[in-house]
Structure formats: C-alpha cells, structure tokens
Amino acid sequence: EAGVTQFPSHSVIEKGQTVTLRCDPISGHDNLYWYRRVMGKEIKFLLHFVKESKQDESGMPNNRFLAERTGGTYSTLKVQPAELEDSGVYFCASSQGGVGYTFGSGTRLTVV
C-alpha cells in the first residue's frame, strides 16, 4: 500500500510569489489533514477534509491560504502571496476513520 505522498519535498520561493503544495492520501482514506511546523515550534493543525468537504478549517492562518480537495482524492494547499513567516514544513496526513493518522514526509517551504 502506498503511503501519503507529498510534493514537492522542498520549495524555495520569493516573497510575494505563489506556491502550491500537493498531497496524495492513501487510497480510500476519506479524511485528509494539513499541518504546519514553523521554525522549531509546535506542529499545528491547519484544516481537515472529509472527502471533498472542509470539515474544520479553524487552523488556517489567514486568507492567503487556500486548500482544495478535488473529487475527494488529492489535495492542494496554495499560498498566495507567500510571506516570510509562511516558511516551515507542511505535513499532510490521512486516515479512514479510526484513531491516528498516516503522515507524509512533508514539504519544506522556504520563502526568501
């Protein structure tokens, strides 16, 4: 079984540019989560999809962040325009009900 796949693994962009991160969950997993860890701080929840619907987006920092989940399969997280404080590691996780999730390897975003 393939795991949760995220790409790119690294992205370096200039302040003001747009970046799109992608997450492919484990096939059949209805629940998809995005988390973020900025420089040495806690990993923080961003949002939760159930299939294609946003179940909880209370962790999204501001309206520069837009998440979508096409057809309940893969998800994208777009940052537009990127700011310096958006730098960090973005993790995606998926689950099929139950307790606990499978995480991807993360995308390291650096905004310069």
Place this chain on the structure above:
Amino acid sequence: AQSVTQLGSHVSVSEGALVLLRCNYSSSVPPYLFWYVQYPNQGLQLLLKYTTGATLVKGINGFEAEFKKSETSFHLTKPSAHMSDAAEYFCAVSSYTGRRALTFGSGTRLQVQP
C-alpha cells in the same frame, strides 16, 4: 481546549541507558494520546497510541508509554537506548468526540551517545 507540554526540548542519553521522554497534557474530555517520531529527512511515524483500555501501551521499536490520568501524563520510555533511536519525538492529543485534529507538543530531540 487541549494542550501538550513536553519537558525538555533536548534529551541526551548514553547507548544502553533508559530513555524517558516526558509528556503532560490538558484536555477537558477524555483524550486520545499519541507519540510520533521523526527521523532525519523523514515524515512523522506513529510510535504508539492510547485510546481506551490498558493504560500501558506498547509501541514499535521497544518503546512504551503509560497513561496516568491522575497525573495527566503520558511519558514515553525505552529500557535501553540504541543509536538508531536518535530522532525528534512528538507527543500529541486529540479527543474522541468532535474535533479529531491533533494538538502537538513542541517536540523533544533525543541524542544517543556511544
């Protein structure tokens, strides 16, 4: 609201020594508790989890954790450290009702000395 406190951002032990990573949580509802590990250049891997039932939970790679409700703790232990245990460890909590999102602690980086 939930929160997690991990005491010690860095812990160093000798190979073969006991590993003890501390985690205390705050939750207004019965919690689900987790320990995740992140090896260099890898994603988060689930070590173990507590949901209900037996309070002593065994995980992968010889790790175990004990849920102590009275102390609101979920400390992670391993009797004998191995060099390959060097990694960053995260304690996390979620609730069994409502919001299932994880609340993480700030992480503890474990260094194992030869």
